[in-house]
Amino acid sequence: MNMLASSALPSVAASPHAGQLGSVSHVMLKVMLALAPATACGFWYFGWPAFNLWLVTVLAALAGEALCLRLMAKPVVPTLLDGSALLTGWLLAVSLPPWAPWWLGVIGGLFATVIGKQVFGGIGCNLFNPAMVARVALLVSFPVVMTGWVAPIGLTGAQAPGWLESLQLTFGGSVPDAYTSASLLGQAKTELSRGVSLLQTFANGLPVSWSGMRPGSLGETAVLLIAAGGIAMMLMGLITWHIPVSMLLAIAIPAAIGHAVNPARYLDAGAHVLSGGAMLGAFFIATDYVTSPSSRGGQLVFGAGCGLLTWVIRTYGGYPEGVAFAVLLMNALTPVIDRAIKPRVYGRNWRGQPIAPRKEN
Amino acid sequence: MLVPVVILTLLGLMLGLMLGYAARVFAVEGNEVAAEIAAMMPGTNCGQCGLAGCGAAADALVAGAAPATVCPGGGAPLAQAIAAKLGLTLDLGGLADQGPKIAEVQEDICIGCARCLKGCPTDAIVGASKQIHGVLHQACTGCGACVTECPTGAIGLRPLPQTLQDWNWASPSFA
Amino acid sequence: MGILERLNGGRWGVHPHDDHKRPAADTPLRVMPLPAKLCVPLLQHVGAPAKPVVAVGDSVLRGQLIAAAQGAVSAPVHAPSSGVVTAIGPVTAPHPSGLPFDAITITLDGEDRALEAAGVDDPLALEPAEVTRRIADAGIVGLGGATFPSAPKAQLGRKLEVQTLVINGGECEPYLSSDDSVMRHRADDVIDGVRILMHAVGARTALVGIEDNKPEAIAAMREAARAFAAIRICPVPARYPMGSDRQLVEVLTGKQVPAGARTASIGVLVNNVSTCAAIHRALRHGEALYRRIVTVNGGAVAAPGNVLAPVGVLVEDLLAFVGLKEAPARLVMGGPMMGLALPHAQVPTVKACGGVLALTAAEIARPAPSACIRCGSCVKACPMGLQPLEIAARVRAGDYDGAASLQLDDCLACGCCAYVCPSNLPLVQSFQHAKGTLWARAQQKKRNALTRELADARRERLERDARERAEAAAKRKAARAAQQASAAAPGGQEMPS
Secondary structure, three states, X not given: OHHHOHHHOXXXXXXXXXXXXXXXXXXXXHHHHHXXXXXXXXXXXXXXXXXXXXXXXXXXXXXXXXXXXXXXXXXXXXXXXXXXXXXXXXXXXXXXXXXXXXHHHHHHHHHHHHHOOHHHOOOOOOOOOHHHHHHHHHHHHOHHHHOOOEXXXXXXXXXXXXXXXXXXXXXXXXXXXXXXXXXXXXXXXXXXXXXXXXHHHOOOOOOOOOOOOOOOOXXXXXXXXXXHXXXXXXXXXXXXXXHHHHHHHXXXXXXXXXXXXXXXXXXXHHHHHHOOXXXXXXXXXXXXXXXXXXOHHHHHHHHHHXXXXXXXXXXXXXXXXXXXXXHHHHHHHHHHHHHHOOOOOOOEXXXXXXXXXXXXX | OHHHHHHXXXXXXXXXXXXXXXXXXXXXXXXXXHHHHHHHOOOOOOXXXXXXXXXXXXXXXXXXXXXXXXXOOOHHHHHHHXXXXXXXXXXXXXXXXXXXXXXEEOOOOOOOOOHHHHHOOOOOEEOOOOOOOEXXXXXXXXXXXXXXXXOOOOEEEEEOOOOOOOOOOOOOOOO | OOHHHHHOOOOOOEOOOOOOOOOHHHOOOEEOOOOOEEEEEXXXXXXXXXXXXXXXXXXXXXXXXXXXXXXXXXXXXXXXXXXXXXXXXXXXXXXXXXXEEEEEEEEEOOOOOEOOOOOOOOHHHOOHHHHHHHHHHOOOEOOOOOOOEHHHHHHHHHHOOOOEEEEEEOOOOOOOOHHHHHHHHOHHHHHHHHHHHHHHHOOOEEXXXXXXXXXXXXXXXXXXXXXXXXXXXXXXXXXEOOOOHXXXXXXXXXXXXXXXXXXXXXXXXXXXXXXXXXXXXXXXXXXXXXXXXXXXXXXXXXXXXXXXXXXXXXXXXXXXXXXXXXXXXXXXXXXXXXXXXXXXXXXXXXXXXXXXEEEOHHXXXXXXXXXXXXXXXXXXXXXXXXXXXXXXXXXXXXXXXXXXXXXXXXXXXXXXXXXXXXXXXXXXXXXXXXXXXXXXXXXXXXXXXXXXXXXXXXXXXXXXXXXXXXXXXXXXXXXXXXXXXHHHOXXXXXXXX
C-alpha cells in the first residue's frame, strides 16, 4: 500500500482532471497551414520578390515581439513559440503589394507587433487586428508604395526576375515601370473620379479572376485557395461560418443592388467579392479570435458590419479598398457587440430572465 | 452682432439647464458612502474599534481617519470589502492570520456570575446567575466585549473552525 | 457530428475523444470482500446530517439503522455489515480540502450477519405515501451525484402532479460505468424500481435516457421494459454532459427548465437508474441503501472494473482490492470532469460515489495556462449558454458581482470550458472560487442582519428597562411626595396656587 503514501499525491486540483491538451501554438499552426496554399500560390504568381517580402515581414514581426518581451522582462522564447507573432507578420505580408521594398515589410512587421499588439498587453489583449493596424498605418504613410501593384508574371516565366534579381528588386531600388499594373478596384476608382463610366472603363469585361492571375496583394488573389483554407479551418473547428458568410454577403448584396440600379457607377458583386482582399479578410482577417465577438450572433453582426463598411468605403470613400478599414472599425465595436449580444442562457430568455415554466400535460 | 449674442445666450441657457438637470438627477443626499459602509458592518455597535458605534466607524472610514481594518468583528472579509469600496490599498498584516472568531466559555472556570451577559451587544451568551453560560454561535460576532467582563478569565475568543460548507477554492493563478 | 453542425461550431458539450469506459465497463461485476473496518459518514446527502442512534461499543448488524434522519430533508444511514461501533466522530471527508466530517466507524466481525429484512410482495398495491415512507426509511438518495433524498423528491413530484419521470442513464462522465453496469446486469431491478417510483409519484410515463455508447445497456433495458408500455427506453447521443438533468430533460422532452427552478416546475422528475435499482431493493427486499456498484478505474489501476462495495469503505481498501500497477498521481472520487480530487486514500466512499479513479501523471498532465486568446471554444462548449471567458475575466479582476451578472449562478461546473480551452485556463476553479466568495458574502450579510437585529432588540430592551425604572422611580417619588404632603397638611383641602 506504499504506493498510496500521501506524499506521493501532488497538491489537489480542481476539476476537470482531463483535457484536450490543445495549445495556442496548435491553433496558430493550423491557421498557418490553412493560409499556406494561398501564400504559396502568391509566390508562384509574383515570384521571388514576393517571397523576400514575406520573409522580411515575418522576421520583423518576430523581432518586434521579441524586443517588447525583452524590454518587459517576460519570457521571450516560449511566447514567440506560440506562433501568434509569426501569424501576424504572415497576415500582414500577404496583404502587402508583392513587390514592395524591404523597408515596407520591416516597418509594417515592427508596427504590427509593437504598436498593434504588445502596447495593448500582448496576445489576447489587443483591441485591433495587429496586421490590419500595420497595413493601414503603411497605407496612410506610404500610399504610393502601398498601391504599386504588379502583374503576375510567375516565378519562373521568361520575364520573371531570378532570385538574385529579386534581391535587387526588394532591397535595392524601385519597381521598374514595365512591371506595374493597376488593380481592378484602383482602376475603377481612378476612372470614376475622372468621370469615366465603368461600362466604358471595363468595355472588354471585368478583369476578375477565380484563379488569382491578376494584380493584387501578395496572398489575396488566389481566392479559391483562400476559401479552401477557410473551409478547412471550419472543418478543423477553428472558426465557424458566421463571420465569413455574413461578411461576404454584406459585400455582395449591396454591390448587386447597386450594380442592378446603375451599372455605370457600381461594380457588380463578383468584382467586389473576388478582389481587394475581400476573401482574405472574410476568412482570415475578420475571424481573428482576439478582435472579434465570441458569440455566434455577435459574429453575424460583426461580419455583416465588416462587409457593409467594406462596400461603403470602396464605393464612396477615398480609398479604392476598404477591408482593412472596415475590419478596424468593427474591431472597435467588438466589446460593444459582445456586451449587447450574448448567447441565450439555458432556462432564460434573451434578456436573461428565467423562462416561464411550461408543464407537460 | 445680434446673432452671435443670441446664439451664445441660448447656448449658455441650454448648458445651464443641462447642469441644473444633472444636479437634480445625480443629487447625493447625505453621505451615501458612509451609509453603505455602515450597512456592511456588523451593526452591533460593540465599540471594539474604539469609536462610538458602527455609524461613527463608517464616518471615520470615509473621512480617512480609520484604516480599512478598523472593525475587529468584521475581520478580513469586511476589510477587503471596505478597501474595495473606498479604493484603499489594504494591509492585512494585523489581520492576516486571524480568521473569524467567536467567544467560548470554559465551563470549568465559569462561576456563573452573568456579567458577560450584560456586556454582550447581541445577547449571544445565554445562561443565568449561578449557571454555566454558553455562546450562541450564530449570534456571536467575535467582538470580544465579554472577554474583558469576565472576572475569572473563563471567556476567550477562539477561531471559528473551517467547515466543509464554508471552505472555498483559492483564486487560481492565470497565465 | 455532421459537417453542417461542425461548420456551425458544434452543439453544446464536448466529445471526449477517448471515454476510457472500456475495458472496465465490459469486465464482469466483482463483489468486494469485507474490509476490516468501514467509516460510514453521517452526511451523505443534501440536507441535515443524520443523527447517530448507536453508541461506541454497540454491536450492529447488516442493514441496521445506525443514524436517523433529522428534519424534512435528510436521510438515515444503515450499517453495511455486522461488527462493533468503534468510533463516532470526525474522519477525513472525500473532498479536496481534506477537512473532516462526522462518521460512524464500524470494525467488522467478518460474519456479515444481517438484520431480518421484510420486503413487500406487491409494492404497487401499497399507498403511495407508504411507498415514499419506505424509500425514506431505506436511506435512498439521488445516486447520480446530486444526493438529494429520494423520498422528499417523490413527495414534491406528487404534490406538483408530475406526469413524466425522466430516468437518467446518461452516465456521460468518461471512465465511469457503474450505471452502465447496473443497467446491464440488473435491468429488471431498474425497471421495477421505475414502476414503483411512478406509482409513488403518480407519473404516467417514464423516459429512460441512455447514451448511445452503451448498446449493451440499451438492449438489456429494452428487453426488461418490453412488457411496460409506459416506460420508454430512449437512446440519446453520447455527449458530455448528457447526464446533467437539465440537458437530458431538454433532449428527451424538448423543454428547458427555467433558471433557478427544479425540473418538477415543468412537470418532470429526474432520477438516476441506480437510484431506481435501490428503490426496487428497498421495496421488494426491504434492503436499505448500504452498498452500491462503484467503478474503479484509471491508468494506475491494475484490474479496473465495477465493484459491488459497501458504503463507507475506505478508498485505500477499494484500491487494494483492484490492485495498483503504479503510484497514482491523483485520486478522484467521481468522474474526471466533475469529480473531487482526494487529499489521500484514507477517506470513505459515500452513497453517491459511482467511481474512484487512480489517475497517472500522464492522464492528468496539462500544459501551464497561457493568455486567453478569446477563441470562443468555451462559449461553444458551455451546455448552459454562458460565456466562460467573460466570466473568468471578471473573476480574475476580482469583480465577483460582474461575474454574477453574467449568470455565474447557472454554471454547472461541468468542466466543458476548461476541457476545450487551448490556453488551459483554470476556468472551473475560478468559477468555484467566485461562487464560494459570493456565497460567503451572502452568508456574512445574513449574519450581519441577524446580529444587527439582536443588537437593536437589546438596545430597545435596555431603553425600555431604563424607562420603566425611571417611571417606577418617578411613581415612587410622587407617592412619597403625596404622602409627605398629606402628612404636612392634615386638614389641607386646597393646593396653594
